[in-house]
Amino acid sequence: MDYKSAIRQINKGQFQPVYVCYGSESFLIQELVEKLTDKLVEPEHRAFAVNKYDLTETPVETIIEEAETLPFMVPRKIIVASRALFFTGAKESGKIEHKLDRLTEYMKSPADFSIIIFTVDADKLDERKKIVKSLKDADALVPCTMLSADELTHWVGHEAEKADFSFAPGVADQLILYTGTSLQTLVKEIEKCALFAGKGGTLTMADLEQLVTRSIEQNIFQLIEHIVQVQLEQAFTMLAELLRRKEEPIKIIMLIARQFRIMFQVKDLTQQGYSQQQIASQISVHPYAVKIAAGQANRFELNKLAHILRQLADLDFQMKSGKIDKVLGLEMFLLKLAS
Template structure:
């Protein structure tokens, strides 16, 4: 099950003895542990690292009876024994044995940053008899809903527009939650607005590249040149940008030639091995171009790449020339065609 379903079920059911969490969203792992701590009435979380500490210290914590409290919540990070990278050994054997006979009144949370568990392993099969939770990046509607809840639980006063902008810029629950904590400190007692996010949260390179390509496709020469200068300051390689622009132009050409009802945009996206949203954007951009312009621009980019790689042209200058040719072709259908 996913981490949000697991957290919802924590409030409805008794705590399990063992939880196995995997995925790239480290922040969601910490959020899950905090929720277990709150619901179970634990006073603290004992934390260990499987790669550095093995399982012996965690096992000792789970088996030791406290004079002050019989409850123990233990979190073991980097549990690579459950992945294809992990090797067998005494720690893995001890963990597998614990899966068979977990300590009563204790809760063990294991986590690993991995896309999947190695289900061929005996230890993983033993782990799957307990609660296995996937901590991956959710889709936008679920992410926005959970970020609002995260803000409410921590008493953060933040607008929906600010949360939307934050997600658009970051696209990761872990990073969003970290940035929300920083924004809360920055805003003090006032409400966090979208302008705060725009001022404090850096845009990703991918976001900047998308905006740059969109400016080119919209025929906005000045905006495209300004965006290109920003990407240059970030150290983006002109040849890499040229390749991205060529890819977008090919997608526009595909949408132009096959978007006549014979195939849906989703079918085109599948054939081109791209996300359906990317193909829908390309189809919209293609409306500003004649097909012969797209074909000519594709050839021009290929020629420019060839010249740059052989030292005949400056990469930045070649990219700016292509940019202006593409933007000019998009700016008006009545303008002179690219020669």
């Protein structure tokens, strides 16, 4: 089942005896664990009812024994077993041997007073393995993958609603652009925004500018956006700010080149008929970054983007070989790009 279906079932009070949560969004995995815990265990009972194990140190048969043992002083218990790498194709470096047949047998008649949650820090499981097939048939697999661009914007808005404030139009997207796509980081920034806006308040773009500290990567996004929109004054102001913060010009060029490379790949794959989600998977970036790059790439022909990448490679060589002043080279590049 997908993540949303799992959450809907939990909210309705419907629970699977075993969950295998995997994927790149560790925040979603943790959120599912917390949702199950909140639904099944009273806060004062958690010391007795929630048991955590690391499967690089504990064999899976210990997890099954724990699941089959009656809970102490509580009606139900949750067993969280992390780093379950035996569900993937990765080679395990630990000395623990896992008897997966015990898990297969347990799945045939699971205890009704226990819920096991396996967590796996991997994008994919090895579906050739018998145990993975068995768990898939039991609808126990819950992929916690990157949200699409639209889902991410909706998620940010929903988190704001939970915190009892709202974003003015366009501010949620700007927050993502400034902060990046890490859900953990976004949650912290949304908490900061909630405190600033107050209960029932609305956070404006001006408020956001005061609150959020942008990383150099996010500043490069914004710098290129200014260039694309032919906003030279804002572009050079941002460049001056980056240099004032002692950012190395060669690093700035490297990040600009990275963004133009993404723009080139996105435009090329879009012309071949790929969707934004497919492109994100193909070039290993977040779907939101694909959405931003697609918008920026619309201002350029594919051969122009290729030409810009060649210019950046040449500028990088000139800077590193001392043939041009680094700051002057950056400024000249931005002027050429805007023209």
